[in-house]
Amino acid sequence: MKITETERLILRTLEVNDLDALMDIWGSDEVMKYCGGAGTREQELRSLQYYIDMQKERGFSSYLVIHKDTLKVLGVCGFNPPHEEYDAELMYHFAKPHWGKGYAKEAAKGCLAYAKEKLGLRRIGAFVDPKNTASKRILEKNGFRFIGKKWFEDTKQDELCFELELERPGE
Ligand SMILES: CC(C)(COP(=O)(O)OP(=O)(O)OC[C@H]1O[C@@H](n2cnc3c(N)ncnc32)[C@H](O)[C@@H]1OP(=O)(O)O)[C@@H](O)C(=O)NCCC(=O)NCCS
Structure with a gap:
């Protein structure tokens, strides 16, 4: 299902048969250097299924990013589930080329823009490895506004915390 489009890109929901294209992204050590490292095909099939289920359960998830002209898969961009005081966490992983x-x-x-206008999400968080310029x-x-550093047990380091308030029309 198409979610939205921009000048050059189409964003659509993830499907099980996207796994091959996703392995160029989630299976790449270079791409996943600051995001927990590359996964095996089995692990990434579970990640893919997680995002497919999330879309069904919450009505939003992470999306496949496709180039409008070439129809090539460029990356994944969208949201992880609510985290602490945030309605969702922004994520983006693109293939190296x-x-x-x-x-x-x-x-x-x-x-x-989609989150603001169609999903009604209000507060978006993002957490970044300090080396990920x-x-x-x-x-x-x-x-996004930088709000400080915070220790993350899964990465065992301080991550940079950012947030964005999406104003709804009329606010
Ligand atoms: C992070 C990532 C998504 C950026 O993708 P990208 O398409 O290259 O980024 P863009 O081309 O949109 O660049 C946006 C801005 O960042 C800057 N930028 C991009 N790469 C940069 C780098 N390595 N160092 C410094 N600035 C950089 C660009 O110059 C641009 O700034 P500008 O608008 O002032 O010119 C991509 O590098 C990636 O997929 N990395 C691996 C996954 C990852 O780390 N995801 C995020 C955290 S888990």
Whole structure:
């Protein structure tokens, strides 16, 4: 199901047969360097199923990002479930050959507009490895505010915490 589109991109819900394309992303050590490392095909099938179920249960999830002209899969962008005081957590992972072309910034912008207008989400959080300069830029470019560092038990380090308040029309 198509979720939204931007100037160059289409975002649609994930499907089980996206696994091959996703392995270029979630199966890549380089892409997943700051996101818990690459997974095996079995692990990523479970991740994929998790996002498919999340879409059914919550009405939002992470989405496949496709180039409008070439129809190539560029990445994944969207949301993880509510976390602490946040309605959702923004995420984005793009295949290495497609870095540096503004796709992540554009996809994040499209997801955030969709979250605001169609999902009614209000507060979005994002948590970034301090060494992940590219990811920090995506957040800053989309209006996120740095609120401080926080210890994460799963990564065993301080992560940078960002948040964005999405105002609803009329507020
Ligand atoms: C983070 C990631 C999504 C960025 O994707 P991208 O499509 O290359 O980013 P964009 O081209 O939209 O760049 C957005 C901004 O960040 C800047 N940027 C991109 N990569 C950068 C880098 N390595 N160092 C510094 N700035 C960088 C761009 O110059 C751009 O800024 P500008 O608008 O001022 O020119 C991509 O590198 C990626 O998939 N990384 C691995 C997964 C990941 O770390 N995800 C996030 C946390 S889990």
